[in-house]
Amino acid sequence: MVKPSMLRSLHSAATRGVSHLSRRGYASEPGPERKVAVLGAAGGIGQPLSLLMKLNPLVSSLSLYDIAGTPGVAADVSHINTRSKVPPIYPLNRIILLCVFLFRIIDFAVFLRGALYSVVVKLRALCSAAFCVPICGFLGKIEALMWFDLRYRVIIVAGYQGEEELGKALEGADVVIIPAGVPRKPGMTRDDLFNINAGIVKALCTAISKYCPHALVNMISNPVNSTVPIAAEVFKKAGTYDEKRLFGVTTLDVVRAKTFYAGKANVPVDGVNVPVVGGHAGITILPLFSQATPKANLDDDVIKALTKRTQDGGTEVVEAKAGKGSATLSMAYAGALFADACLKGLNGVPDVVECSFVQSTVTELPFFASKVRLGKNGVEEVLGLGPLSDFEKQGLESLKGELKSSIEKGIKFANQ
Numbered sequence: 001m002v003k004p005s006m007l008r009s010l011h012s013a014a015t016r017g018v019s020h021l022s023r024r025g026y027a028s029e030p031g032p033e034r035k036v037a038v039l040g041a042a043g044g045i046g047q048p049l050s051l052l053m054k055l056n057p058l059v060s061s062l063s064l065y066d067i068a069g070t071p072g073v074a075a076d077v078s079h080i081n082t083r084s085k086v087p088p089i090y091p092l093n094r095i096i097l098l099c100v101f102l103f104r105i106i107d108f109a110v111f112l113r114g115a116l117y118s119v120v121v122k123l124r125a126l127c128s129a130a131f132c133v134p135i136c137g138f139l140g141k142i143e144a145l146m147w148f149d150l151r152y153r154v155i156i157v158a159g160y161q162g163e164e165e166l167g168k169a170l171e172g173a174d175v176v177i178i179p180a181g182v183p184r185k186p187g188m189t190r191d192d193l194f195n196i197n198a199g200i201v202k203a204l205c206t207a208i209s210k211y212c213p214h215a216l217v218n219m220i221s222n223p224v225n226s227t228v229p230i231a232a233e234v235f236k237k238a239g240t241y242d243e244k245r246l247f248g249v250t251t252l253d254v255v256r257a258k259t260f261y262a263g264k265a266n267v268p269v270d271g272v273n274v275p276v277v278g279g280h281a282g283i284t285i286l287p288l289f290s291q292a293t294p295k296a297n298l299d300d301d302v303i304k305a306l307t308k309r310t311q312d313g314g315t316e317v318v319e320a321k322a323g324k325g326s327a328t329l330s331m332a333y334a335g336a337l338f339a340d341a342c343l344k345g346l347n348g349v350p351d352v353v354e355c356s357f358v359q360s361t362v363t364e365l366p367f368f369a370s371k372v373r374l375g376k377n378g379v380e381e382v383l384g385l386g387p388l389s390d391f392e393k394q395g396l397e398s399l400k401g402e403l404k405s406s407i408e409k410g411i412k413f414a415n416q
């Protein structure tokens, strides 16, 4: 049986680690209204990611889009009673509600009189009703709106299904998260997903250009090394490209590097920091353990093994799932962390720094993952690599070829 004390300790453990994802102290956290759209919301990543975004107090409207299954996911997620702060009843609201109440009483009295007395009285009643009903109708609508505002201050969750609803799903979005597309099976590379996912991403980004060109785009769909350049080209063609607003989500690489490092260094994982640079596929994922904090004196062999495990982290999950897809839960967690960082940046929280695959001049490659500072416009600053160990310098040189050709493949596809 789950005891309340267990739940309490789980909750406090979670709040220490990832405050926004699990905390429910919403009343004390006012912020601008923010709409987040999840494209691919009914999928393995999409569902838990939607759940985590529903728990995020920075989100006021959650728009869940997929080609199938979204009404169910949206209905399910919408029942979670997060962000249920009841704001105070303002004096003007009170006066209007009182008027509505009085009109309701008059309305009812007129009806009673009409029902009980003669036809003449009924006719008179009808005349009064003709006057009262429209006013009551009008006030009733205001009343409904106000009660909505007063009683249902929860995140609005809406499910959209099929291409014809994509526009509505995107309109007004501040952040669009894209986990739409097929995942790997054992034996496949992320590039093997290109043929299907490239087209999906192209179509979704075309719609983003049209319906929410100013949104921050968090690209999760693989191969990220190519889907981000595809998105950039689509936006360029539409005249809506802003390099500050396009992100390849590589947070899962960071999450893995932190977890694996904490295990080997024997330090508490919630204090660990490890930058991961390059891209998001095999050797293009380059964790910089020489910069990991807290510092630990790990042997070169251990660092090599940690690097390899981080690079193969996705494959480890794909193989363990044995044909049932790739990382979904850890990816949802990582995607929610990154979206939360974007929202904080948009809201003006200072010093929000995360690793992401963005347009970059850090190397000669046009896109590259490194630490970026997030702000009101998206990327405020792309941070450099910092000092690298010889092993990391080597890793950097050997990833460039593969990353370059993945980027070029994406650009070529988008311009076909």
Ligand SMILES: NC(=O)c1ccc[n+]([C@@H]2O[C@H](COP(=O)([O-])OP(=O)(O)OC[C@H]3O[C@@H](n4cnc5c(N)ncnc54)[C@H](O)[C@@H]3O)[C@@H](O)[C@H]2O)c1
Pocket: 039, 040, 041, 042, 043, 044, 045, 046, 065, 066, 067, 068, 179, 180, 181, 182, 183, 184, 193, 197, 200, 203, 204, 219, 220, 221, 222, 223, 224, 249, 250, 251, 252, 253, 280, 325, 326, 327, 328, 331
């Ligand atoms: N960036 C990363 O670190 C990372 C990590 C894990 C997975 N991924 C990638 O994320 C993607 C999704 O993985 P998943 O496990 O959730 O797959 P999934 O098959 O479980 O879900 C994908 C969802 O996308 C939907 N979809 C397909 N075409 C669509 C379209 N045109 N518009 C909207 N939705 C569409 C599907 O209906 C499905 O619900 C894969 O490409 C996977 O490789 C990336």
Ligand SMILES: O=C(O)C[C@H](O)C(=O)O
Pocket: 183, 184, 190, 222, 252, 313, 314, 315, 317, 318, 326, 327
């Ligand atoms: O490995 C995959 O195919 C999914 C994802 O890119 C991951 O790193 O888990």
